[in-house]
Amino acid sequence: MIEIRQLVKRYGAKTAVDGLDFTVESGVVTGFLGPNGAGKSTTMRLIVGLDAPTSGSATVNGARYVEHRAPLQEMGTLLEAKSVHPGRSAYAHLRALSLTCGIPGRRVDEVLDLAGLSEVAHKRVGGFSLGMGQRLGVATALLGDPEVIMLDEPVNGLDPEGVVWIRNLLTGLAAEGRTVLISSHLMGEMALTAKNLIIIGRGKLLADTTVARFTAESGLEKVTVVCSDPATLRAALLGPDVSVTGEQGSERLEVTGLPARAIGIAAAEQGVAVYELTPQTPSLEEAFMALTEELVEYHGAGRAERNESAEHAEQTDHAEAIGRTK
Amino acid sequence: MSTIAAVNAAASPTRSAAPRTYRVTWVGVLRSELSKFLSLRSSWITLGLAMLFVVGFGIISAVRYNPADPTGGHFGATAPNSAVAIALGGQNFAQLAVGVLGVLFMAGEYSTGMIRSTLTAVPKRLPVLWSKAGILAIVVFVVGTVAVVVAFLGGQSSLTDTKLALSLSSSGVPAALLGAGGYFALVAVIGVALGALIRSTAGSIAALVTVLMLLPVLTDILPGNLGNDVSPYLPSNAGPAMFDLTRDSATTLSPGAGAAVFAGWALLALGAAAYRLKRTDA
Numbered sequence: 001m002i003e004i005r006q007l008v009k010r011y012g013a014k015t016a017v018d019g020l021d022f023t024v025e026s027g028v029v030t031g032f033l034g035p036n037g038a039g040k041s042t043t044m045r046l047i048v049g050l051d052a053p054t055s056g057s058a059t060v061n062g063a064r065y066v067e068h069r070a071p072l073q074e075m076g077t078l079l080e081a082k083s084v085h086p087g088r089s090a091y092a093h094l095r096a097l098s099l100t101c102g103i104p105g106r107r108v109d110e111v112l113d114l115a116g117l118s119e120v121a122h123k124r125v126g127g128f129s130l131g132m133g134q135r136l137g138v139a140t141a142l143l144g145d146p147e148v149i150m151l152d153e154p155v156n157g158l159d160p161e162g163v164v165w166i167r168n169l170l171t172g173l174a175a176e177g178r179t180v181l182i183s184s185h186l187m188g189e190m191a192l193t194a195k196n197l198i199i200i201g202r203g204k205l206l207a208d209t210t211v212a213r214f215t216a217e218s219g220l221e222k223v224t225v226v227c228s229d230p231a232t233l234r235a236a237l238l239g240p241d242v243s244v245t246g247e248q249g250s251e252r253l254e255v256t257g258l259p260a261r262a263i264g265i266a267a268a269e270q271g272v273a274v275y276e277l278t279p280q281t282p283s284l285e286e287a288f289m290a291l292t293e294e295l296v297e298y299h300g301a302g303r304a305e306r307n308e309s310a311e312h313a314e315q316t317d318h319a320e321a322i323g324r325t326k
Numbered sequence: 327m328s329t330i331a332a333v334n335a336a337a338s339p340t341r342s343a344a345p346r347t348y349r350v351t352w353v354g355v356l357r358s359e360l361s362k363f364l365s366l367r368s369s370w371i372t373l374g375l376a377m378l379f380v381v382g383f384g385i386i387s388a389v390r391y392n393p394a395d396p397t398g399g400h401f402g403a404t405a406p407n408s409a410v411a412i413a414l415g416g417q418n419f420a421q422l423a424v425g426v427l428g429v430l431f432m433a434g435e436y437s438t439g440m441i442r443s444t445l446t447a448v449p450k451r452l453p454v455l456w457s458k459a460g461i462l463a464i465v466v467f468v469v470g471t472v473a474v475v476v477a478f479l480g481g482q483s484s485l486t487d488t489k490l491a492l493s494l495s496s497s498g499v500p501a502a503l504l505g506a507g508g509y510f511a512l513v514a515v516i517g518v519a520l521g522a523l524i525r526s527t528a529g530s531i532a533a534l535v536t537v538l539m540l541l542p543v544l545t546d547i548l549p550g551n552l553g554n555d556v557s558p559y560l561p562s563n564a565g566p567a568m569f570d571l572t573r574d575s576a577t578t579l580s581p582g583a584g585a586a587v588f589a590g591w592a593l594l595a596l597g598a599a600a601y602r603l604k605r606t607d608a
Contacts, residue, residue, distance in 0.1 A: 048449070049446075050446070050608045052607060066450060069350065070350055071350070081439055085362075086438060088362070092365035095365075101349055
């Protein structure tokens with residue numbers, strides 16, 4: 001279990017992590033999302049003790065990572081940036097790390113095998129492809145057989161087979177009761193792998209939820225209706241929180257703000273024949289974009305000039321809305 | 327029971343078969359750093375170069391020594407008992423090699439990103455620095471002393487019957503040869519410390535060259551006798567005093583005092599490195 005309490009990290013004038021507070025539970029895969037520059041990697045560096053927090057705390061299994069007797073056994077870490085000397089072989093790299101706390105040599109062979117690197121174990125890491133480097137990073141994270149696994153962008157550079165491998169690996173680790181925290185920009189992959197979600201933006205917590213709840217409560221759920229009299233149905237459905245769109249001359253309507261059931265009842269009352277009634281759950285990507293589009297730090301020039309305070313107000317609304325529905 | 331355990335183990339290949347009693351220990355960190363040192367080609371190349379400089383230059387300068395030349399030839403070895411100085415003809419190059427070895431061992435971790443893995447395994451951090459310095463000090467002391475002894479013995483026959491001649495049993499010679507090994511070891515430690523302080527390989531090597539070779543030039547511009555008073559205590563003078571058998575006691579410290587002062591410099595650098603390693607973000 002990872003517990004983050006009022007965590008703050010400032011680099012000079014810039015606040016990278018701004019009062020984060022969340023818990024990563026064991027037994028499930030937790031996705032850690034946020035736009036570029038949101039503070040994900042910094043948070044991970046703070047958890048593992050590479051950077052010291054300005055204030056607040058981050059604990060792994062009840063104690064600060066630094067305080068554990070065998071840190072590699074408590075938590076395995078893969079950071080986004082390369083953390084290997086290219087002049088060493090994969091085996092020598094893992095062996096050097098394993099020696100610090102007495103992990104036996106056969107465990108090195110085990111994780112090399114697990115990561116599919118046995119054949120290149122004695123090749124210099126400098127010649128590895130991005131995907132092989134990523135596999136070595138995962139092998140390193142599993143070296144101490146840790147209860148907590150924290151991976152920054154593990155899917156980066158993996159081929160399709162590698163992507164499936166890591167998905168099965170992570171869900172398997174969670175099924176064994178371990179704590180798994182992963183960050184990724186690939187929303188489709190995240191939706192397949194993660195159950196819980198932590199979303200941050202500009203160093204602040206935006207959502208602490210589950211994938212299912214997050215997409216359901218995004219406000220983007222739509223119902224597609226194909227019916228005999230779109231104009232009548234449209235008039236019957238419109239209300240303060242309901243929007244209905246459709247093209248002129250088309251029998252098809254897109255309704256947001258009402259469940260399919262309510263639409264069906266309204267149609268029956270109006271005597272409109274319904275040919276098709278399909279609820280559409282938004283993808284994690286759509287829900288994520290809707291939540292974060294206002295605070296993406298590095299997006300195109302035109303939008304960056306928006307009024308700052310308006311942006312902040314919207315951010316708070318989003319965060320509150322999500323907080324309320326928890 | 328055992329069947330269930332076996333089934334579980336088979337079902338979860340991610341689980342280690344090893345007993346779960348790990349603990350970070352001093353011996354562990356030392357072994358880890360030693361294996362890191364031995365598993366890099368650059369370690370062997372740099373160490374080999376240092377040995378080559380000492381042995382090669384030492385023997386060549388002994389062979390090239392001409393007793394008839396009143397200036398003492400290229401190395402200016404005119405004083406009696408300069409056989410050790412001749413054997414250390416390659417000291418200038420060798421010290422750079424071992425210093426760079428120290429820099430690469432530490433700053434190389436930062437330039438490659440390895441430091442993140444290292445500090446994740448040993449988040450208390452300081453054992454890493456002590457282990458690196460300790461291992462390098464021992465390795466370089468042994469290799470350096472052997473190289474100097476080989477250079478001394480290899481040049482001995484060329485110097486027989488000259489006023490420079492010395493043997494291993496001559497007074498002060500064993501101490502001077504060990505002193506040279508100790509000097510190289512301390513230079514390597516300073517390299518490690520500079521690497522941890524500056525974190526960039528190029529910057530650390532520049533600092534190393536400044537400390538070992540350029541600092542003496544600066545004392546020349548100090549006013550009055552200040553330069554002369556300060557100069558013996560500079561690392562570049564106190565260090566070589568450790569193996570100087572022909573010293574002028576007015577300008578050079580005794581070998582013991584030189585060793586103490588030079589070790590002091592090394593510890594100072596190491597202390598600063600420890601402070602930076604512990605207190606700043608990696």
